[in-house]
Amino acid sequence: METNKAPINGFLNLYKTSGPTSMDMVRQIKRLTGQRKRVGHGGTLDPLAEGVLPICFGQATRLMEYLVESDREYQMEVYLGASTATYDGEGEVVKKGDPSGISREAVEEALKSFQGNIYQTPPMYSAIKQEGKRLYELAIDGIEVDRQPRKVEISRIEILEFAPPSLRLKVSSGKGAYMRSLAHDLGEALGCGGYLKNLVRLRSGHFRMEDAIPIARLQEADPPHPWKEFLQPVDYVLLHMKSVAVSRAAERYIRGGQSVSLPPHIGVYAGYMEKYRAYTQDGCFLAVVGFDKPRNQWQPYKVFNLDTTSPYAPANK
DSSP states (O other), rough: OOOOOOOOOEEEEEEEESSHHHHHHHHHHHHHHHHOEEEEEOOOOOOOOOEEEEEEEEGGGGGGHHHHOOOEEEEEEESHHHHHTTTTSSEEEEEEEEEEEHHHHHHHHHGGGGGEEEEEEOOOOOOOOETEEEHHHHHHHHHHOOOOOOOEEEEEEEEEEEEEEEEEEEEEETTTOOHHHHHHHHHHHHHOOOEEEEEHHHEEEEEEEGEEEHHHHHSSOOOOOGGGEEEOOGGGGGTTTTTEEOOOHHHHHHHHOOOOOOOOOGTOOOOOTOOEOOOOOTTTTEEEEEGGGGTTTEEEEEEOOOOOOOOTSSOOO
């Protein structure tokens, strides 16, 4: 275990293996790094699933919402010909069908109704709370309740391989979309039943699978553990935002939670309350600020106390 317990700030792009829960992975990372406090993950993966699982350390946990809100990309295998209670291969089979007569064209046509902004009913075996209890806790007790459909976005579905009973898809989605529900609902639409057999998260926001670090790589290293070398800085999840460097006087105001005026040209193309990354003159990530156009003021939303120069500061681009 890492002996240096000084607070660490940043993101680790961890590759989750199939089997453990997302929280199991967080607990392993805590033991490995010695960072016991302010460690979390940026988006739950089912135990069955593998792939990208961003881990947040220290002040990076304050930006977890941007990870949760970010778009994702998955590769999934759907088994056609059966439906299960859990919508995946671990649950009891509740219905069987025959997918042999289903054509690729029929699958392509069915998939059209699952793209765009759609309403999706969460599976009973999910962590969503209803009346104070998580749905999977009710399901384990044999209780099934009505679930309200939720609006989700699935921007793209691509068929990678169709070899009944196996169907492999590549899916791009927004937050809250359940791939298990997609597999189940597609099976229902095709009339043969279906469930999720395998799932790999290829991307979560800026974090991609090709850059993800397996925990075994960290566990096999001799002390001192090199895990810090794989950390991305706190502002990494905000690279979709524009950036601005502020004066030392403006920095003092922002650190005090006060709005500031910046040179006029900076706000010319900014939308109302558009958020920017703000940096100190030394290139340290300072805050997320929003432009209040009518007042010509920049309002701080989240302020950080970091003393490391960011490679993403405006002067370092």
